[in-house]
Amino acid sequence: MSKFENLTNEELDILREMGNIGVGNASTALATMLGRPINITVPEVYLLKFSNLDKVIKPDEIVVGTVVGLSTMDNDNSGFLYMIFPQDSPNKLAELLIGDSSDESMVESTIMEISNILASHFCDGIANMLDTVLIPTPPSYAKDYSVAVIDALLAQIADKTDNLIIFETDLVDQDNTVNIFLMLIPTEKFFEYIMQLLEMVK
Template identity: 25%
Template sequence: MGTREVELDILKEVGTIGGGNAATALSSLLKTPVQISVPLVQMVPFPELLEAAGGEEKVAAVTFLRIAGHISGSIFFVLEPEEMQTVGRALVESWNISRTPENEQDLFASALCELTNILAGSYLSALSDFTGLYMMPTVPSSAVDMIGALLSEGLIEAGLEGDEAIMIDTNMTKGEHQSQMAGRFFMLPDAHSLPKIFASLGVQESGA
C-alpha cells in the first residue's frame, strides 16, 4: 500500500470516528436519532478546490472557520441552500425560539454555524486523539453566495500557503422519517501543518 493510500485510510478512520461523535452530540441536541456517515475522504489540490466544492458559480451555503492550536489552517463546510434550511429548521426548533419571516435567515445562519462547529470540533478532536496534537475550531461565520466568491474570500482571509485540502463527504440522516443531508467538509492545513499531521500519524510523506 502506497503512502497516499495509508494517509487516506487513516483520515477515513478519523472521519468515521469524528462523524460518530458529532452524531451523538446532534442526537442529544435534537432529541432524535442522528447518524453521520463518511462515504468519501480524499486529498484535493488547492487549484481543484472550487470544482470539488461544486463549481465556482454554484450558489451554496458555506461556513468558514480557522483552526487554532498546534495545527493551523482553515475549514469550509459546503451545503446546498435547501439543506441549510432543513438543518436550520431542526436546530431552531431545538432552541425553542420563535421563527418569523424577519428572523428566519439569521436563525438558519446561526444554526449552520452551530452544526459546523459540532462537526469541526468532532473531526478535530478525533484527529487530535490520533496525532497527540492539540487543535480546536475558532468561531465560525456563514453566508449564502456563489462558491467562488465565498471560498476565494476565505482563502485570502486565511492567507493560506498549503498545497492540498482534506475533503470529507459528510452525510447525515435524522429521525424516524430518515430525512437526509449531504455536505462537503474541507480542512485546509497551512503549509507546515499537513506534514506535521502525517508525521504524528506515523506516515512519512514522499519527498519529505
C-alpha cells in the first residue's frame, strides 16, 4: 500500500469530497428525523499507523459508540463505519426523539435506530459516487473506551496492513447540543478500489 503515504492534495480533496457526500446524505436524514437543522464540518482525512490511532481519538475517553460493517454485493468486507456519540449526546438525542432519557435501554434503542439511519444513508451516498453498492450490517452498540470499542474490528484489517485511513466528520445540531463523530475505516482492498476510481478521474 505505497499509495498511502504519497497521496497528492488533489487525491485527498477527492477523498474528502467522498466523505462529504456520505455525511451530507446522513445528516439530511438525521435532520429530517430530528426536525432540526444539522451542520456538518468539512471531513478530515487521516492516514496513519495503527499505533498512532490515539492521535485521532482520545483513547481514554468513554463514549457511546456504534459500529456497522460494510460489504459489497459479493459479500466482500469493505470496512467499518464507526459512529461516536460523546458525552451527553446520547441522552440529548433520546430527549429530542422520544422526549425522555431516563430509561437507559430506551436511550440505547434510540442510538441504534439513529445509527441505522446514518449508516444506510452514508452508504448510499458514497456508493452512488463510487458506482457500487455498499450494504451496512445492523449496528452493534457499546459504551466503553473509544479505542476499546473498535479494536476487535481493527484486528480484522490489521493482518493485511498497518495503515489506517480514517474519514472523520462532526455532525452538530443548531444549538450545539448534539455531537456525532463519523469515522469510515475502509479495508485495504476497498481503499484501493477508491484509489483506482481516483486514477480514472484524473
